[in-house]
Amino acid sequence: MAIRKILIHPDDRLREISKPVSFPLSDAVKQIIEDMAETMYDAPGVGLAAPQIGVSLQIAVTDTLWRSDEVRHDPDKPGADRDLKVWLNPEFLWKSDEIETWEEGCLSVPETYANVTRPAAVRLRWFDMEGKQHEQDFTAFEAVALQHEFDHLLGKLFIDYLSPLKRKMITKKMKKLYK
Numbered sequence: 001m002a003i004r005k006i007l008i009h010p011d012d013r014l015r016e017i018s019k020p021v022s023f024p025l026s027d028a029v030k031q032i033i034e035d036m037a038e039t040m041y042d043a044p045g046v047g048l049a050a051p052q053i054g055v056s057l058q059i060a061v062t063d064t065l066w067r068s069d070e071v072r073h074d075p076d077k078p079g080a081d082r083d084l085k086v087w088l089n090p091e092f093l094w095k096s097d098e099i100e101t102w103e104e105g106c107l108s109v110p111e112t113y114a115n116v117t118r119p120a121a122v123r124l125r126w127f128d129m130e131g132k133q134h135e136q137d138f139t140a141f142e143a144v145a146l147q148h149e150f151d152h153l154l155g156k157l158f159i160d161y162l163s164p165l166k167r168k169m170i171t172k173k174m175k176k177l178y179k
């Protein structure tokens with residue numbers, strides 16, 4: 001297992017369209033997934049998509065329980081209340097007309113938070129590590145987190161939803177802080 005370097009915006013690799021993974025998963029892909037989980041918990045974050053570590057594959061990991069407001073756990077006890085989920089080749093089958101606004105942040109745009117409006121509910125189809133297909137509806141924070149993560153697989157960042165001026169300011173700040 002290894003903690004990978006998280007790419008910071010602006011980086012062309014964050015803008016690539018990811019390719020689907022094929023089953024059965026190769027050892028290399030399994031290693032990438034393990035590393036992504038470790039990198040997410042280390043950051044710490046509630047989600048990480050493969051392009052954020054420079055891998056252009058349709059893989060994301062999330063743990064919305066770990067950092068959620070409802071389930072606060074002792075940060076000194078890593079491993080407590082964890083709910084790691086691995087999403088492979090995810091595809092939204094439906095998004096609600098009803099929208100909701102949440103404050104979002106991203107490990108690739110550090111120390112930056114902004115309100116983003118997205119569909120409030122989604123129906124998702126995805127595959128697990130065994131190659132089994134799943135379909136489920138999600139709402140509230142999970143719906144937001146999944147839409148945010150899967151945008152990464154399309155080369156999209158949450159700042160793309162902001163005004164051009166705001167985005168420009170954020171990009172400038174990132175270049176100053178991280179280049």
Ligand SMILES: [Zn+2]
Pocket residue numbers: 105106107108148149152
């Ligand atoms: Zn992100």
